[in-house]
Amino acid sequence: MKPSERLDATFAALAxxxxxxxxxxxxxxxxxxxxxxxxxxxxxxxxxxxxxxxxQAGLISRGQDAQRRPRKIEGGPMQEAVAWLExxxxxxxxxxxxxxxxxGQLQAKPPKSKRKRH
Amino acid sequence: MTTMNTKAQVSLPSDxxxxxxxxxxxxxxxxxQAHTDPKLARRWLVGYPGWSMTVCEMDARPGGKYRWRWRxxxxxxxxGFLGEFKEVDKPALxxxxxxxxxxxxxxxxxxxxxxxxxxxxxETDGITTLTTRMDFGSKEARDAAVSTGMTxxxxxNYEGLDRIFAEQQGK
Numbered sequence: 001m002k003p004s005e006r007l008d009a010t011f012a013a014l015a016x017x018x019x020x021x022x023x024x025x026x027x028x029x030x031x032x033x034x035x036x037x038x039x040x041x042x043x044x045x046x047x048x049x050x051x052x053x054x055x056q057a058g059l060i061s062r063g064q065d066a067q068r069r070p071r072k073i074e075g076g077p078m079q080e081a082v083a084w085l086e087x088x089x090x091x092x093x094x095x096x097x098x099x100x101x102x103x104g105q106l107q108a109k110p111p112k113s114k115r116k117r118h
Numbered sequence: 119m120t121t122m123n124t125k126a127q128v129s130l131p132s133d134x135x136x137x138x139x140x141x142x143x144x145x146x147x148x149x150x151q152a153h154t155d156p157k158l159a160r161r162w163l164v165g166y167p168g169w170s171m172t173v174c175e176m177d178a179r180p181g182g183k184y185r186w187r188w189r190x191x192x193x194x195x196x197x198g199f200l201g202e203f204k205e206v207d208k209p210a211l212x213x214x215x216x217x218x219x220x221x222x223x224x225x226x227x228x229x230x231x232x233x234x235x236x237x238x239x240x241e242t243d244g245i246t247t248l249t250t251r252m253d254f255g256s257k258e259a260r261d262a263a264v265s266t267g268m269t270x271x272x273x274x275n276y277e278g279l280d281r282i283f284a285e286q287q288g289k
Contacts, residue, residue, distance in 0.1 A: 004261045085128050088264045092138045093126040098162040102152055103144040 006058070010081040013057035018042070019050050023059060023073060030063045030070035122245055133257040136264060138250045146241040149248055150209035153237060154178035168192060180206050184214070196221045201232075212237040231255050233263070 001009065013019055022036055037047040051071060054060045058077045063070035122141045129137045142149050152158045160174035166188050173187035180203060187198035201216040215232035234253040239246055254260035 004258075004265075007261070084265065085130075088136070089126055089128040089138075092128070092140070095162055095164055096126050096140045096142075098164045099149075099152055100142060102158060102161050103142055103148055106148055106152075106158075107144060 006077060007081055007084060009057040010059065010077045013053050013059055014081075016050070016053075018047075019054055022047075022050060022054065023078075026060060026071060026073040030072045032068045032070050036071065123247070131251065132253075134255055134260050135251060135253045136260060137252070140248055142246045142248060143244070144246055145244060146239040146246040147209045149239055149246045150212070153212055154206075154208075156184075172196070173198065178203055178206055178212070180204060182206075185219075187219070201235075205236075209239055211239070231259065233259075 014023075018040065021039070025031060025036060025039070033044060033048060033051065036051070037044045040047065051060065055062075055071075058074055060071045061074050063072050122143070123139060124141060126138055126140045129139075131137050152162060154176060156174045156176040159176060160171050163171060163174065163186060168191050169188040170191055171186065172189045173185055175186075176182075176184040178184075182203045184201045184203065185198065186200075187196055189196045198219040198221070199216050200219050201214045203212070203214045205211050205213040213234070213236040216235055217232050233255070236251045236253075238249045238251075240249075241247075252260075252263075254263055
């Protein structure tokens with residue numbers, strides 16, 4: 001996948017409340033499909049479908065235990081998705097901090113008026 | 119209660135757009151002035167560490183042109199943006215078309231694929247909310263601009279920036 005396709009897959013996978021809840025659960029540690037399905041009013045196949053989307057986006061992977069086949073979270077794509085916009089945000093933030101400074105200086109400056117006493 | 123967005127917020131309103139929003143503790147006439155007076159604009163159009171702004175010309179009238187240019191302190195390489203103002207509704211709305219200048223455009227205005235930028239200035243209780251919506255025309259162009267356009271070929275040096283801000287604030 002190209003970086004932009006990977007970002008698309010990440011954002012698409014995150015655009016669903018069930019999948020975000022699954023990720024929140026996996027952030028605490030590995031869990032089997034049955035364990036992941038437990039809090040939801042959803043069949044195991046329905047949960048498996050969500051897991052497949054998360055897996056294809058690279059957001060989760062399968063753990064070592066062949067019996068339980070636990071899922072675990074993969075931080076890479078998520079960090080990439082956050083970093084992508086964050087860098088751009090910081091670019092603007094740096095400019096706007098400079099604008100803050102300028103606006104502060106402009107407002108602190110006494111108006112150029114002949115009536116103004118020194 | 120009104121809370122201030124003192125940090126820039128970025129969102130993606132559509133596939134081809136980016137929106138940046140930020141609050142400023144100043145009346146909007148002043149924020150407007152900082153966007154349209156070239157002498158003021160060059161004091162905050164920073165964000166490229168190691169690059170100095172060499173040209174900042176702006177004629178903020180409908181159809182008026184602008185030209186911004188930066189030069190690398192290290193090797194003298196230049197790049198910039200050229201643009202044309204579209205809507206100039208002081209002090210509420212400022213829109214312009216922007217073209218990236220890789221350094222060899224001189225003053226000729228390119229005609230293809232501008233980034234359409236729209237700034238709105240809304241003032242509430244002395245706080246100005248500035249919303250900048252940028253339409254890059256396509257998802258590919260937007261993603262490229264967000265990913266690399268702003269820092270393309272430039273070393274991002276945060277320490278250098280901190281120094282610049284400290285100097286500006288007279289610390």
